[in-house]
Amino acid sequence: MISRRDFLQVSMAASAMLGTSGFGNWARLAAQQSLTQDQLLQFDTFGNISLIHVTDIHGQLKPVYFREPSVNLGVGANKGQVPHITGADFRRAYGIADGSPSAYALTYDDFSALAQGYGRVGGLDRVSTVINAIRAERPDALLLDGGDTWHGSYTCYHTEGQDMVNVMNALKPDAMTFHWEFTLGSERVNEIVQGLPFAALGQNIFDAEWDEPAELFKPYRFFERGGARVAVIGQAFPYMPIANPGWMFPEYSFGIRDENMQAMVDEVRGMGADVVVVLSHNGFDVDKKMAGIVSGIDVILSGHTHDALPEPVLVGQTHIIASGSNGKFVSRVDLDVRDGRMMGLRHKLIPIFSDVIAPDPAVSALIDAQRAPYAAQLSEVIGQADGLLYRRGNFNGTWDDLICDALLSEREADIAMSPGVRWGPSIVPGQDITREDIWNVTSMSYGAAYRTDMTGEFIKVILEDVADNIFNPDPYYQQGGDMVRIGGMGYRIDITKPQGARISDMTLLRTGEAIDPAKTYVVAGWASVNEGTEGPQIWDVVETHIRKQGTVAVTPRDTVNVVGA
């Protein structure tokens, strides 16, 4: 396994620039003599099967900035284990040089400065180029989409996912699994899935009434590749009706269902599978635990928690691959499968530097066609930020600070709550904030910004509940998001404590007073999973707030005191 060396070629190669085409910002990158498309794509084709993994694209058709987290804490056995290392620790673990392209792609430090040099990442036309290059070397490579694809942008919202379906279909995936797709509502999901030209997989997607496998979603699909039988088993996000509004898809039930996963692995092995691949939306730590319980899986292509890892993590005989989010990475995994078993694996996490990888013109045109009807609305400039706006982090980020500020001021609330989701690109200092940018961090089918009374005691119950979804030491009880973001209130959290004992020192920032359990506070928030939630849409609240500010002041906050990290 030489994945580390393969990946590091990206950062170590200097010398000659091979291309001279006119796209992007070749000039400034040439000045750094650091990157070429050939270097990014370089891969010594291995074995007889190639897998291409994309996941958690969240509606991002175009290149974006995306800052990785500085705080991503692991608990229990996963404390300090990948993917729960960030920044310098991450670079040290993988031998990545400070300031290198890999440092920019995979860690958070100096993000604003490095963004000036390395530019935007992602864009499905660039992803298409990478897929085409892999298929040129291995024409029957399998393209597998880990889900969270039909969600997350202005155009995705207004077309109910059709923009993403159209563009992804052009990339010709072989199979897909699901999460946020279901927030389109089951009727729309069923409509799209019935017309998909590839496999819609989920061994854990069940009929809620009968507790039997759902008819529309198959547990697995066989592919004949390189003279071997490849079984791809789907694993949808287990906690959809809990983390997202179950009333939008009441016919479906999910869960981890590892006993059924084992049954499916045994079934496909019995049917002659030479290699078993799980296309998963479990989240990384859940996949690690599942790999230790379910035997017979060769590769898990892991999604949901948005981790990007330059090397597979090995649990027993199972290789777990994490491929990032928002279109920022593509993983290539070559397998040597002979005599009914996997003999070897070669992997590369390919960062999609949008100024380096040439867009596929056919897909660029297709993307433009999806966006054209909305061009004026997308591009309207609402304001600017004097600092970096980003989302990722266990407790807060500057984007959610801004969203909470908008809720506090526009909804006249004491306390604001913003959901701990991990999608949403970053805005670099000096960049215009357009309407599209606001939708990129807020778009969803249940975005009403509620305003309600809550007692101090109930606010603590919410914080304790969400904290246990992240910091329960057993990964099977984790839902894979981050802590609910709080505006107007500070608190202390001890992540090592059990549920009910983690949160303390809740303080109303406006007055500096301790939160009184018996007192009632006005709380504004969004993304409630309850049916019938009322209020203006969050993107309108944020747009109004930014428009009033003109230039948004971005100041780091430390209103959450974290203990036990």
Next chain:
Amino acid sequence: MEFTRRETLAIGAGAAVAASLPIGAMAATPADEAIAAFTGGAQMGEGGLTLTAPEIAENGNTVPIEVSAPGAEAIMVLALGNPTPGVARFRFGPNAAAQAASTRIRLAGTQDVLAVARMGDGSFVKASATVKVTIGGCGG
């Protein structure tokens, strides 16, 4: 014997918890009594009984569970955190094709679900699972 202040506080807290139990810490809980009635006080082993339950309930009012114990004569299911822990008792006759059953149960909150099986040789085995009931939130 000396107690530090911290130990004293811990003992005090324990006493308070014990005092708040409805029938006193020394008396058997309803769950204990149900288990004793089922097993006659016999030791319970592990293995041979599978209890399948979701890790997190999608709806605490109707949680699907399944028990399976090849060779069992009867299986009892208790929800240890419910005000009335008794959930179900399944009996399998000599002609039963499989010693397995599934049902849906209501859970008052996060708690352990316990299954106890009486095997054909008169021995008892148990299996338990923690089912979390949460107010919901937001995943990535």
